[in-house]
Amino acid sequence: MERKNLLNLAQTVSQDEIYNFFGKIDSSKVLVKRTYPVWTFTNESVGELGKLTNFRNKKIFSILGSADQAIYFLANSAKLVINCDIRDRACLFGEFKKAALESLNFEEFKNIFFEKEQKNSNLYFEKIRLNLSQGARHFFDYSLDGLSRNVRSSFEKSGFFYKESWYFLNKKHWLPYFEKKYFKMAKKRARSLLIFNTSLENAIKYFHQRFDLIYTSNIFDSSKYCSDPEQTFIRIDMALRKRGEILITTQENPQRIIPILEKLGYNLTIKDPKRKFLTLFLKTYAYYYILAKKK
16 A cells, blocks of 8 residues: 555545554554553544634544544534544544444444443444454454443443543533434534544645645644654645644643644634633543644
């Protein structure tokens, strides 16, 4: 596979081949609990992103995280969502959500995440598993079959996820795709969601197709995820179409990145955190939501 053809080929090759391209996921290592847990559901308000712009018919590049943002984009009629994440577990769980969207009806999809008692792992084995890559199958075979026969209970007991991330499952209007009309739209477009196990900077430089919108999540809050914000924004800028948009969330004071965006010629819309003081005592995080739009 030639790197210059990556984006076009990614829509026709298997997830295993995509992972192999960037370095195969070793699911046996992922099963070791020494690595950091990942979020089952996002602590960012996806609804706030929708208040800043729309996603209809847009080609989007996105940090994967819990995959909730990507599913939200699809549920709001995005044309294509390319995702990346340097964390193996995040990619595998993102695969699980995508496969669940493709394989299950609305009630079944809700059941595997909300139901704590019913023996429902057969829903996974019979349907979801068929749409997973080899590495993801290995990971979830252990996570589900090796523990209880209930999907939700198995995930909670596995130690692979942050315990507090289950809080957001029951937060009202936090995850719109658990509403039937949004689920149906996301399901219809689920095959338009692609996942790469690599950093944003590494993935984006191989795409010769420009995007309408790039979502960075909160990568600028940690040098682990972004060591050089200025160079990263330059690469993002080069990957955007004319009048393209960047969506950013950050817990830190956005003044650190605002001058970089202004220097590159972007107009900014910034939403300050709601009740910032109170969020210190809640499970939600106090994020700034920023839309940077090319002039």
